[in-house]
Amino acid sequence: MAAIEVGKEPASIDVKSLLARQGIFIAFVLFMIGFGIFSDKFLSPENLLTVLRQSAIIGVMAVGVTVVVLSGNLDLSVGSMLSFGTVMVVDLHDKLGATPAIGIMLIAVLVLGAVNGFLIGFLKLNSLIVTLGMLSAIQGLTLIYSGGKNVDVADQETTWFAIFGRGDILGVATPIVIFAVLAVIMHIVMSRTPYGRRIYAVGGNATAAVFSGIRRNRVVFSTYLISAFCTGIAAIILGSRVMGSQNNVGQGYELLVLAGVILGGTSLLGGSGNILKTVLGVLILGFIQNGLLLLGFPYFAQWIVTWVVIILAVWLDVAAKRGRLLSPIA
């Protein structure tokens, strides 16, 4: 029937496709207005900047994970990797100084990403299970590295390392700047470069991509390097902000990150979505948390709301694509 499908009636589709394409943005605006009505602090510039800063770590990671998801895979190992990176950079800071600490940590994290990428890109193993295994393995590596002890930076006041988590650039908190710069760069890479095009092609249809002369395995491999690199950056921000680290500091981050990506509307099947949507998704998570706190709800109420919001968001997306609200499953 594909032959004749061109002639769909356009009227009903406009609303639907608008909802499908811009639904997340509309939801975002509604959220902001809603919270703004109930709390006068919510829309104040200081509060908005606070939310942005608090969202930066998850946001930076989500940028990397979005690239992985766009190519049709998952990365559940980023939470463990964040623990690993944070523990390592904080530990090495006092031993070697800030610059070598950052350099060595980024290399170590990229190696872990390369392991993910090799297993998933070149050996073509299932990404869910591989990164699940890596989640466990990296958690173990972190504990082995630290001997199970927490680490911290001895001299927290004078080190320039503080700039990443505590400092600001032109009056804007550094984490926000890093998040913004990374998101913009990656958005441009994904939307404007041949490399980005290849990622979309691999995520959209890996077989067709190979048949078009794209080296699927290399593309997939590279997405895990990007994801690992972003997580390394997040570890620098986190380490610098806290100036110390527990071994399990990143536990559960993989899910919050994925929640942001999904909320943004990037399809877990790959090939559809983009970085800016993810930024919106992460910000919505941040504003839910902040807004609920301002309204006096307990801290973890945000998770309950996130639950509902994620399912509603994806449901609307799915429903718009199939053209009916409920699934046709008997």
Next chain:
Amino acid sequence: MSISNPTLQLVGIVKTFPGVRALDDVNFDVQPGEVHALLGENGAGKSTLMKVLAGMYQPDGGKIVIDGSPVVMRTPLEAKQSGVILIHQELSLAEEMTVAENVFLGELPKKRFGLVDWKTLHQRVYVILNKLNCDFEPTTPVDSLSIAKKQMVEIARALTHDAKVVIFDEPTASLTDQEKVVLFDVIRDLQADGVGIVYISHRMEEIFHLSNRISVLRDGTYRGTLMTAETNEDEVTQLMIGRSLSYERLHEHVETGDVALSVENLSCGKLYQDVSFEVRTGEVVGFYGLVGAGRTEIAETLFGLRKPTSGQIHLQGKAVDINSPVEAIQFGLSLVPENRKEQGLVLAMSCRDNMTLPQIDALTTGPFVSGTEELKIYNTYHDQLEIKTPSWRQPVQNLSGGNQQKIVIGKWLGMHPKVLIVDEPTRGIDVGSKSEIHNLLRKLAKSGYAVVVISSEMPEVLHVSDRIVAMYNGRVMREFTSDEVTEDNLIQAISGLSDNNLKVA
């Protein structure tokens, strides 16, 4: 045979989809004990009609009558309970389960506490398998069976109910000749038991071999019913496509150039062995054979997707080793793959992006993709191939099969290959676009490409090729020039049969 008392009768069936009238006032009936063939081009509405019959679609108008009383079949299960059973083209079995479980899928006999009554189940299935002369057991896991045997499992499923009508949808698409004989026997047995058979197929010779009557659909409308004994292929074809199909050959004796591609004694394990041929610039070489004869696998090897176990490939006289599509493309090879949707296109991507995908690295200004460069390429082939689409932004999934295929072809023309391999160029494409693509392939050869066309449709191969390589069971049986080839000797070559065996057509 009386035509007075149909088991199943469809009267004035209408089915619309958004923007499309897929079935328009279709009438159809099946007598007990007859084989009623249903014919039509792709997109003529056969599969829609079949889904209406099987309870998968609800008709928007008309009625379905079984044994004289009108019925409504809201689900496949209700259809089954009314005695109408569909044998799917793409087999619909749970692979990890046993034969018996699949036969009674959804209706496993129960004991107390919801436990499965295995004894009853296996006994009942055993009886059915015996009746079908199957050599496997109720407890055999389905995933260990061949496709033909899996089909028998589906047929066995039909026999669990008091089947009044059994619908076969392209049942022989992936069967060997021996397996076909077995299937035809089973169909005759069903017929003898008074079951009405609806037989959907493209293969004219099978239809004339099996059926009592032939009904034809075209563009969703009913075009008439013919008694098989009183008609011939020409009449049926005319009904199907609205004109007589010409076997006129497109090829002319062109000046062929140098050898662009030559293959010597190429083998790939059990897939194909000892294959040699050459293709010159300016000519179209057709590869004809049954599904599974090894044609597609050769193309995949040439495109670097399979590693040959032995043999040598020469391009422009140079021995080459092709290890990946990337290398193949660098050597000037392009492949329009067999399965457009799975291998040829990223369906959610726009027309332009699909077309420029292989050369995207070259279409840049600085580090960025240049939209203007891309559009230049797109427009060139959009015009040259006469692709019909509202805009380059259109995701290719919204295009018709013919236009999708042109996008894939355009994608490769943009790479200016020396050798263009086209696997099943017109599968699933309507008649009009078919001849456009045929003409296009000829034109490409004339303009200096070396073209290889792989096809399972004989008219197509005869139509476009200068030479034809006939394959059977992984081997090249014979190479024909256009002068020596006839339908008869071609069929002989690709069926691996000697003259005294069952001769089709």
Next chain:
Amino acid sequence: MSDIAAQKKPNVALNWIIRNPIWVFVAIIFIFFSFASEYFFDAQNMKNLLVQTSTIGLIALGMTLVMINGNIDLSVGATLALAASLAVSIMGWPMFDSWGNWQMLPAVAAGLLSGIVLGAVNGFIVWKTGVDAFIVTLGAMLGVRGLVFVYTEEQSFYAANFAYSDFGSSSIGPVPTLALLFILCAVAAHILLSRTVHGRNTYAVGGNREAAVNAGIRVGPNMVINFMIVGFFAALAGITLSTQMGASTPNLGRDYELWTITAVVLGGTKLTGGAGNIIGTFGGVLAIGILRNGMNLMQVPAFYVLVILGVILIAVLYLDKQLNRKGEEELRL
């Protein structure tokens, strides 16, 4: 038909091993640790092993059903915590003070019910919205954990009735009660999956959903029931775990979804659905339990167990891929 059975007999053992390779691994590590540590092959340690295994084991039973169905449930850890918190706190409600040991009854009932309800909610959402189970239960994993934190106000609860924690350390004859409970549940789950119509339909739905629909199997209810079963087992695991501790904490069961999925995949259940069984899952759970227990006895720090488990999970995936290769049929994609 009897001659068929006879002719197949010699292959039964071999077939069984091919279908459940995890048991070979279980046997190897069992023998290894028996030699490597003098404490391993010891009655008391075997009891410990079974009790330690039972928590993940119970959840894994339900997870097997859901994964054969072609779905996944990431919310089991949170469900476990909610059931444990409910059970332990409700037991202490003043209204049940006069009930004596019976005060445990409404507590346990509420805990189990919460699991079943959450499972039903997950299943119903998957069914009606058509959103992938991974996303639905990922949301629930966060949301239910949020419920736990809000309900408990981030506090731990201690069991008001000592009989509750006595149950956790009790034995029936030589066998610890919790181990026995796990084994009974495993047998029940095995029968459910291999012998009942619901169980067989579970395979059909995961193996070929379209075929199942066409055959008239009600796919939605089948999936909902399996989500309810995994919810029940997660809640049961929460209750048995809290009886062992005599308490519940809001962080209980963190990462358990990962351990459970690891065990189930080790046991041979396919992520794509349609294949797997309880015997394999039991092996997968035991393999993890023996590794943790044995390495603990050999005084390998727990850190290494995490690494080794991750490596084994990936190795199993790799081996499975190699074993199932179609050889030359496969394209180099």
